[in-house]
Amino acid sequence: MTACKIRKDENYWREKLAAFLHDPPDKALSIWGHVKRAEKLREKIYVSADENLLSRADQVASGLDRTFLPERESGGEIKFPEYPVITHPTGKTSPFNLGPFSNFNLQNILSQIEILIAQDSNNFPKHYYSFALFHYFRHVLPWRLAQTNVGNLAWHWWGLPADTRLPDHSIWQHCALTSALYSCYRESPDTQASLMVFSLTPVQDFIARSRKLRDYWTASLILSWLASEGLWVVISRYGSDHIIYPAPIGQALIEAKLDKTCGFSHWTARYHLEARAATLPNKFLFLSPAGQEKEIAELIEKHIEESWKELAKKVKDLVKKECFSGVSEACLKSFDYIFDRQATNFWEFHWTAVSLLDEHLLNQNRPFLPKNIVQKLETYLEEARQINFPYLSFTEKFFYPASYDFAGRGLAAEKLSPREIRPEEPGIKCHLHTDFEALRFSCLECKNDGKSCELNSGRGPDSNPRPSRDPCWQKIRKEFSKSEFKETERLSALGLIKRLASRAVDKNHPLYSFFQRAESFPSTTEIALKDWLERAEKDIAELGLSHKDIAEILHQKETNNKYEIKDISKQEQEIHKKVLKLLKRRKEKNDEPTTYDRYYAILVMDGDRMGRLLSGGFAARWRDVLHPEIIRRLENGEIGSNFKTFWLDFLNCKRLISPAVHAAISKALSDFALYTVPSIVARYRGRLIYAGGDDVCAVFPISSALKAAREIAHAYNWAFVRYGQRRTVVKRDGKIVDNEFLTGEVSKAEDLLSQDLLLLHLGPGEEISISGGLLFIHHKWPLRAALERAHSLLEIAKDPGRRALALELQRRAGEQRTFVAGFKEKISFNENEVSVWDAFEALNKAFASRKLSSSFAYRPKELAEGLEVLSDNPDEMARFILAQIKTGKKENSSLYEEISSWVATVLLGDRRGTLAFEALEIARFLGEAWRRHGFN
Incomplete structure (x- = not known):
């Protein structure tokens, strides 16, 4: 895949790393001497950068995130070990005290960091050494510092702020933004950076057209993986520091590629793979060198297309190898043609980019920008000029909210532009994608040409066979289990890819680890039976049965009026007999499966007003994000009069959207999706389909779904979050049977153990909320219709006031019972x-x-x-x-x-x-x- 070669320019990566290390990781522990500590660290690994570009990148990064803060001589010094507080960037909540900070030695910490880096980087691949070293600092070092407890700081390393006066974003975020801007200035012909948005569609049209739960899960994973391939182009060419949304740190599909490319496989514990669910959205935001936007967009498109075609080919080759041995090339000609036609050009790509707006560009584009945004930003700048604040050059650092709004409007307009309409497909249609032709042999062409049938000598080719007599699908069904393909089912290339991708990928494919247990993915019947299966666990174990076998046979039993065992292997007959024996045992215990064991729950949830949130519609005010000691000094006249005049006008205004806030929102959504949602879903015995930031889809037994929905909604508004092992370990017969990792909101440092992680969620606020649709549905109801109804319920929940759950019981006969109420x-x-x-x-x-x-x-x-x-x-x-x-x-x-x-x-x-x-x-x-x- 030529579109995704890693940049081999060693100087690029080494200069980028030098820009990243313009501040040391321990800066917050002592502002005094931090410049020399950073310089020593750069010298130790032999990296340097253009001082003029670096100075500009640092100024712009600081200005984008922090606006105007008092210096030491104006009363703005915060000695962090004495006031170890971080604030929440989006929620209206109390500061989090990281203390106590004591008994640390800065010189020892720096030495420990140097030793750790030297040890860890010793085996990085020589041909990608500088690429690996940079991404080690970005993806591995924070975790290693916490894991090895450097300076006895453990989890504190994740939360150390970039600026102790405005401690709502970490040093890691600031260093990444600075290095990204530096690289943009270095590579851009105009020495400018652009904000770029890229989107991959269709989403629901691809994933929702599913018959089996596993189809839906697989489709979600494929879409998430394709998004990761697009992000990998950005990483390979520019570095992961350029990605603003979604947060790349901790994303398994990205981290696993870094493991393989950079030699990070020793440290896989730094990210979370337990969920085995889709966690990347179909849209991403990143910084690009101005002038290279079209080039990078084309590379992303090309690489995603190549990745998709490679997966499609694996599925096609699997089917031809397993099912079509002995079938002539003439018969397969139409199969190949239809498959390739459908797999090509299915995906649509949308992108837009805008240079970070400085004052000149803002004035040029003023007619296209909302007046309220422009006026608010100009008010800040005008007051700063009147007070004669320093650092007023590089005005792009003042207009990030306008740049982001402009980019969003550009993407919306681009999506409305005319697209090439896919021609209507002929022939018998796919069972899932009803606008696509079902895959077939060349029977139609042979009949039109007057040829005899090579597959059935003596008979003419049948151009319109019944599904059960279709020679192509007879051969496919013969090689797979009866539950894999229904007698009436014929699929297009898209349907076949979703159905068989988990079997087709090899060990080198990024999705392999996700698909390892795909065969055991529960059916709707198994989810519906979960409560009953748990009650019958002892009998099931004694009979040597699996939940999957029981669910499959009970599904067949309900499908046929007469329960018959025919045309099956001896092994399958034995399983049938054991299931009948199980049913007899449960009947004797007055616990046969009943109506209530035929229903399961589909939960879909979605963050409310996400567009508004990303544009600044969160709860945090400047008063909430500034260090509380700065607030106290401002209110008591202990800050220079010029800063006091400025800040007393703006303290109660909303904190401006910035790259740091976008990164924080991205991290909050990522932490929510990667850690909290999977933990809650597992605790309530559900199965997660996807958790792409603010989007959640999971299935549950009906007994636990409502509690899970309420807990997810509650957790969405957590502020600071602990992730670690359950405090109480359950043991039975001396063996640990419950040692689950859990998330929970925390308010003080004492709530965390040294091995825990400190996570971030969006925090409380009137405009920060999530809504849900929860559908209780019969296990035999068509999955696509059930998913559509669940999403309709979500829209109903959002309609009157958001922050609500729409609950519905849909009976097998079709009658519906609905209830809609706000979570609070x-x-x-x-x-x-x-x-x-x-x-x-x-x-x-x-x-x-x-x-x-x-x-x-x-x-x-x-x-x-x-x-x-x-x-x-x-x-x-x-x-x-x-x-x-x-x-x-x-x-x-x-x-x-x-x-x-x-x-x-x-x-x-x-x-x-x-x-x-x-x-x-x-x-x-x-x-x-x-x-x-x-x-x-």
Whole structure:
């Protein structure tokens, strides 16, 4: 793949590394002497940079992220070991105290860093040594410093700030931005940097057209992998420091390539592969040297296309090798032609770029920019000029929000430009991609040419065979298990790639490690049965059965009115008999699979107003991100009067969007997707399909899905997050059976152990939220239709006010029961407020424990007229409901009062403004599932 050769210019990488090391990693520990410490580190590894370009890059990087901060002589010095505080870049939350910092020796720390680098870099590949060394500093060194506990700082290394006065971004982020700008200036004919956005589509049209859950998961992984290949072009040519969004650090598809290329395989523990799910979005933002935008865009497009075609060829070669031995080239001619036609030019690429706007470019493009953004930025600059602040040159550092907005508008306009329309395809259509022709042999061409059939001598070729008689698909089905391809299923190249990619990739392919356990990926039937399978685990183990075998046979049993065993191997017959024996055992225990074991849950979630968030619509104000000691000094007149005048005007304004904030948002979404979401999904016994930043899709047994959805929504607004081993280790018979890694919000350093990671999420704020659609659906409902409905529910949740969950039970017969409520919605009674979702879960338990009869779920609807009159008076509604519940009951009055308040809360809690009678039916259904699985 010529599009993705690593830049061999050693000077480029060594100068970039020198720019990265313009500040040392330990700068925050002592501002005094940090320049000499950085210089010593550069000398140790023999790197240097153009001082003029580096000075400009450092000034612009600092200005882009920090605006105007008081110097030491103006009262702005913060001795970090005395005030070891970091602030949150987007959320409105309290600062995080990293302390105490004591007993460290800067000289010893620098020596330890030098020794560690020398040891680690000893075996880097000679032909890519400088490339590897730079990316070691970017991707490995922070983890190694924490892992080896250099300076007894452990996890603190991740959080050390670039500027102790504005400690909301790390030294690693600032160094990366400086080195990226330096390289842009070095490579650009105009000595300028451009902000570039690249997008790969279609997304849902590719992944949602799936019959099996594994198709959907595989398609999501393929899309994520193609995005990583595009990012790898940026990394190979410019370096990973150029990528602003998504955060490349910790992304398995990127880190694994660095392991292979740079010799980092000793340190794979630095990233997280447990999720085995798609975690990269289809769009990325990066810095490019101005003047090279078109060139890099074409290289990205070319490399993604080549990567996709290589995967397509692997799938085609697999099918031809496994299924078509003995089939003539004449018969395969149409198969090859159709496959190649469909695999070519499927993907669409969109990109736009804008030079970082300085004052001159801003004035040139003023008609295309929102007035409010321009006016706000010019107000900052004008006041700074009036006060006569230093460092007012290089005005591109003041207008990043305008540059980002301009780039976004450019991408939106580019997507609206006319595209070449794919010609309509002829013939029998694909079962999944119904606008694509199904793959076939050359029967149609042979018939049109009057030729006899080579595959079936004595008969003419059939140009329109039934699916079960199609010679191409007969041969494919023969070589794979019955569950792999249905009798009625014929696929296009796209469908076949999704179905068989996991089998086709070899050990050298980036997706191989993700696909290693693809065959065990659960079906919708297995997910639906999960509670029952867990209850039957002892019997299953004794019979030597697997969950997958049981689910497959029970699916067949439900499909056929008469359960038959025919045309199967002796081994399969034995499995069938064991499953029948299992069913008999469970029947004797009064625990056969029932209706409730035929439903599973699909959860889709999406961050609200992400475009606005990335444009500055977050909660943090300057007051929230400046060091609290700086705030105290400003308010007490201990800061120079010029800075005091400036900052008292802006303290309560929103923090400006900047590359550091974009990097922080990117890291927050990455940490959320890579660590927190997989941990929650696993804890609630689900299976993650994708977690691409703010986008989440997972499947669950119905008993645990709601709790998982609520916890994910809650975690989205965490600020500072601990990732580490569970504090309580569960042991049985002396063996560890539960040693799970978990995430949780933390507020102080004492909450973390030395081996933990300190992560970042988006933090709290009115404009920072996530919404979800949660669908309870029969396992035999078509997956594509189920996914479409789940996404429709997500849109319903976002419609009235966001930060909501739309919940729906869809019965096999087609009837729907829907409930929509805000995650934080509460109903006010005279004496208290009740959370809508707490009340809903409490009703689930009330139905599960039979404190409410099943028939009660339908009774309020019969009383709709009376209840609607009481809609404005929750207390009166609760009393009215209490009278219905207590009919004929005298005991436990307080319990029924509580239940009546739950019912009133749920009825009044629907966002759509109508009484939520359907919610009670959903609660009854879930309550029965909870009861069967032993929840209390």
